[in-house]
Amino acid sequence: AQSVTQPDIHITVSEGASLELRCNYSYGATPYLFWYVQSPGQGLQLLLKYFSGDTLVQGIKGFEAEFKRSQSSFNLRKPSVHWSDAAEYFCAVEVLTGGGNKLTFGTGTQLKVEL
Amino acid sequence: DAMVIQNPRYQVTQFGKPVTLSCSQTLNHNVMYWYQQKSSQAPKLLFHYYDKDFNNEADTPDNFQSRRPNTSFCFLDIRSPGLGDAAMYLCATSRDSTSGNYEQYFGPGTRLTVT
Numbered sequence: 001a002q003s004v005t006q007p008d009i010h011i012t013v014s015e016g017a018s019l020e021l022r023c024n025y026s027y028g029a030t031p032y033l034f035w036y037v038q039s040p041g042q043g044l045q046l047l048l049k050y051f052s053g054d055t056l057v058q059g060i061k062g063f064e065a066e067f068k069r070s071q072s073s074f075n076l077r078k079p080s081v082h083w084s085d086a087a088e089y090f091c092a093v094e095v096l097t098g099g100g101n102k103l104t105f106g107t108g109t110q111l112k113v114e115l
Numbered sequence: 116d117a118m119v120i121q122n123p124r125y126q127v128t129q130f131g132k133p134v135t136l137s138c139s140q141t142l143n144h145n146v147m148y149w150y151q152q153k154s155s156q157a158p159k160l161l162f163h164y165y166d167k168d169f170n171n172e173a174d175t176p177d178n179f180q181s182r183r184p185n186t187s188f189c190f191l192d193i194r195s196p197g198l199g200d201a202a203m204y205l206c207a208t209s210r211d212s213t214s215g216n217y218e219q220y221f222g223p224g225t226r227l228t229v230t
Contacts, residue, residue: 036221043119044205044207046218097170100146101164103210105158108155108157
């Protein structure tokens with residue numbers, strides 16, 4: 001069965017510093033990977049996705065992620081964090097079911113930004 | 116803007132009193148999902164509809180039911196809410212995976228409190 005691990009439950013960075021959030025997945029086939037962001041009391045917003053092709057994907061809000069098959073990782077990065085980036089970040093792997101796509105989420109990383 | 120709408124945003128119900136949460140979409144997606152997200156946890160898929168076909172997750176309690184009267188609307192019914200059902204309920208939609216890989220679009224969620 002597929003699974004996603006986000007090893008860091010909480011991360012604190014200073015505004016303007018770089019950020020990397022870790023994500024490792026376990027899935028027997030080609031993974032389809034996502035990063036979502038959730039602000040308090042809100043739904044999930046898609047930051048970026050990897051389906052195939054270039055392993056470095058660009059997303060919204062200046063985020064990027066790199067797919068590394070050899071390490072089963074899909075880490076999220078941002079070169080300079082803004083205070084508004086404080087939120088919870090979820091990595092997810094998608095399983096195709098021949099109709100709907102089922103997402104399995106990691107447990108999330110809570111990002112705090114210090115001014 | 117095309118979107119996923121959830122009503123109400125906040126719902127308070129009494130222990131054992133049936134409650135219905137609503138989701139509508141203007142994206143014309145044929146797949147709709149319901150997730151349960153408890154505090155500080157990842158979203159957990161309860162079930163999804165592929166058109167009119169209902170797909171229940173194996174570990175979703177019988178207390179949770181769903182209806183999809185048309186493409187645009189989907190309802191989550193909790194027949195006898197317990198204190199453990201207090202959570203954020205997220206609705207999501209996507210195009211079907213038979214024609215490719217597509218991300219899920221999430222609504223803002225309904226926060227359910229059980230008293």
